[in-house]
Amino acid sequence: MVFQRYDPVSGFMGSKWVGFENFRRVFSSPVFGRALRNTLIISGLKLLITFPMPIIFSLMINELRNTRFKKTIQTIIYLPNFVSWVIVAGIWYSLLSTEGIVNQILLNLKIIENPVLFMQRKDLFYGIIVFTELWKSLGYNTIFYMAAITTIPVENYEAAMIDGANRWKQALYITLPGISSTIALLFIMQVSGILNAGFDQMWTMSNLAVRDIADILDTAVLRTLTSGSVDDLSIGAALGMFKSVVGLLLFIITNWVFKKCNQESFV
Amino acid sequence: MKLTRGEKIFQAFNVAILTSFAILCIYPFIYVIALSFNNGMDAMRGGIYLFPRKFTVENYTRLFEDRRLIGSFLISVFRTVVGATLGALVNAMFAYGISKSDLPFRKFFNWMIIIPMYFGGGIIPYFLVCKALGLTNNVLVYVIPWLATPFYIMLLRINIKELPESLEESAYIDGAGYGRIFFRIILPLCLPALATVILLGGIAHWNDWLDGTIMMSNSRLWPMQTLLLHILQGTDMMSFFKERNLSTAGGMIRKIRITPESLKMAMLVITVLPIFMIYPFAQRYFIRGIMIGSIKG
Numbered sequence: 001m002v003f004q005r006y007d008p009v010s011g012f013m014g015s016k017w018v019g020f021e022n023f024r025r026v027f028s029s030p031v032f033g034r035a036l037r038n039t040l041i042i043s044g045l046k047l048l049i050t051f052p053m054p055i056i057f058s059l060m061i062n063e064l065r066n067t068r069f070k071k072t073i074q075t076i077i078y079l080p081n082f083v084s085w086v087i088v089a090g091i092w093y094s095l096l097s098t099e100g101i102v103n104q105i106l107l108n109l110k111i112i113e114n115p116v117l118f119m120q121r122k123d124l125f126y127g128i129i130v131f132t133e134l135w136k137s138l139g140y141n142t143i144f145y146m147a148a149i150t151t152i153p154v155e156n157y158e159a160a161m162i163d164g165a166n167r168w169k170q171a172l173y174i175t176l177p178g179i180s181s182t183i184a185l186l187f188i189m190q191v192s193g194i195l196n197a198g199f200d201q202m203w204t205m206s207n208l209a210v211r212d213i214a215d216i217l218d219t220a221v222l223r224t225l226t227s228g229s230v231d232d233l234s235i236g237a238a239l240g241m242f243k244s245v246v247g248l249l250l251f252i253i254t255n256w257v258f259k260k261c262n263q264e265s266f267v
Numbered sequence: 268m269k270l271t272r273g274e275k276i277f278q279a280f281n282v283a284i285l286t287s288f289a290i291l292c293i294y295p296f297i298y299v300i301a302l303s304f305n306n307g308m309d310a311m312r313g314g315i316y317l318f319p320r321k322f323t324v325e326n327y328t329r330l331f332e333d334r335r336l337i338g339s340f341l342i343s344v345f346r347t348v349v350g351a352t353l354g355a356l357v358n359a360m361f362a363y364g365i366s367k368s369d370l371p372f373r374k375f376f377n378w379m380i381i382i383p384m385y386f387g388g389g390i391i392p393y394f395l396v397c398k399a400l401g402l403t404n405n406v407l408v409y410v411i412p413w414l415a416t417p418f419y420i421m422l423l424r425i426n427i428k429e430l431p432e433s434l435e436e437s438a439y440i441d442g443a444g445y446g447r448i449f450f451r452i453i454l455p456l457c458l459p460a461l462a463t464v465i466l467l468g469g470i471a472h473w474n475d476w477l478d479g480t481i482m483m484s485n486s487r488l489w490p491m492q493t494l495l496l497h498i499l500q501g502t503d504m505m506s507f508f509k510e511r512n513l514s515t516a517g518g519m520i521r522k523i524r525i526t527p528e529s530l531k532m533a534m535l536v537i538t539v540l541p542i543f544m545i546y547p548f549a550q551r552y553f554i555r556g557i558m559i560g561s562i563k564g
Binding site for chain 2: 057064072073077078079083086089090097143168200207224236239
């Protein structure tokens with residue numbers, strides 16, 4: 001189908017074959033360049049900020065000494081992950097609206113004089129995207145590291161304690177190396193998914209005012225479907241295919257790199 | 268163990284940061300709940316942080332007068348219950364099948380679940396396939412394409428492989444066939460894993476908005492999430508405001524008390540409520556599933 005000028009009326013069998021025409025049209029269209037750039041920027045930001053945060057947080061949770069407090073904290077911070085992005089978008093649109101609490105507090109503290117239209121501001125948009133991503137997934141992602149931390153033998157800590165290492169040194173020289181393979185694994189998965197900038201999030205949180213900087217590959221594909229223009233379907237499919245193929249290649253490459261470093265693969 | 272001064276400071280600091288983050292995670296929900304129970308007109312003045320100021324359930328009663336909302340609620344419930352249980356059954360059958368080394372074409376079936384984990388055609392071919400199968404504008408689209416999920420199959424297969432083989436052998440000698448072994452022995456022994464799959468699948472079903480968006484041109488067949496998304500994006504608010512009795516004075520006054528904003532808040536609460544209700548009980552199953560999943564990539 002990606003090699004056809006797809007016509008829904010005549011279907012797959014009846015449509016005309018056009019070779020790589022669709023790909024040529026995709027790569028030359030301005031929407032593609034914009035979507036690819038936005039995808040890489042957003043993924044890059046998430047890799048830089050939302051990737052390391054769960055590691056720091058798991059180390060911090062690990063230092064908590066009251067078990068019940070620890071359990072409560074964990075229960076609460078996992079929660080946002082289980083609600084959909086539609087809900088998250090609805091909640092944060094409300095919190096950040098002109099009558100919302102964020103504006104109210106900033107106004108009361110005299111930090112701003114007029115309510116800020118947070119969701120309309122292009123300069124704030126990426127910040128909000130990274131923040132809401134953290135809000136939703138930070139707690140949940142600590143699960144992986146917490147699981148890795150529990151596999152570290154207690155003797156290691158005891159030995160370190162006898163050698164006079166304080167808690168800070170224990171965290172730095174025992175816990176962190178102990179979870180390094182988990183970190184490497186998740187890092188590689190994140191890198192291989194660099195073309196996934198968060199489809200649900202971008203579709204639910206973006207609006208017309210920020211379309212230029214919020215349109216990623218996935219949302220561009222979906223828009224060809226919802227816009228109802230028949231001519232766009234093949235283009236959208238070609239764009240989707242491009243993303244899948246590059247994603248698979250990235251996965252194979254990163255998996256190979258991981259294998260080289262670790263003597264094991266994750267397939 | 269005695270703490271040094273530095274460690275004490277760190278502990279206080281640590282507790283403070285984690286507590287603030289936990290509050291940040293839970294507070295937005297409280298805010299939305301408070302707003303949803305407040306008079307819409309009054310809420311526009313702002314200043315509602317924890318509790319409603321002018322308590323009312325009018326936002327909710329208004330929403331439940333809307334036939335479309337009730338319809339979408341029923342569709343969401345249908346797909347969550349039917350989709351999650353049927354899905355768990357199909358995944359368990361698949362997992363049991365490929366756990367047998369004498370299954371014909373076992374390699375082929377194995378690849379059939381591994382490939383879609385890493386490579387997909389994208390949503391447009393998905394849409395066209397569903398359309399060709401007559402699933403568009405058909406509620407079955409919420410169930411059928413979701414039946415087999417590679418991740419859950421892996422999870423269940425790990426579980427089935429852990430069961431002792433002698434159990435099955437003795438049942439086989441007693442004359443039980445594969446079907447009977449599956450339903451009488453395998454399924455009951457995999458109950459915790461099945462619960463995980465049902466719960467995770469149920470959450471995924473309840474939270475899905477994409478299928479409704481792309482497959483259903485008839486908005487009566489949308490699940491709650493899709494309807495909510497359309498309302499939030501402002502493309503669909505007006506239909507809620509076509510009051511039947513706007514001409515009467517009562518209708519006018521009522522319209523003033525309820526704002527689009529307050530209706531949105533009530534709708535958000537209704538949509539998030541089922542998750543909140545099962546979360547406390549289901550949490551350990553979620554985490555279990557994630558752990559097992561993370562062992563295998």
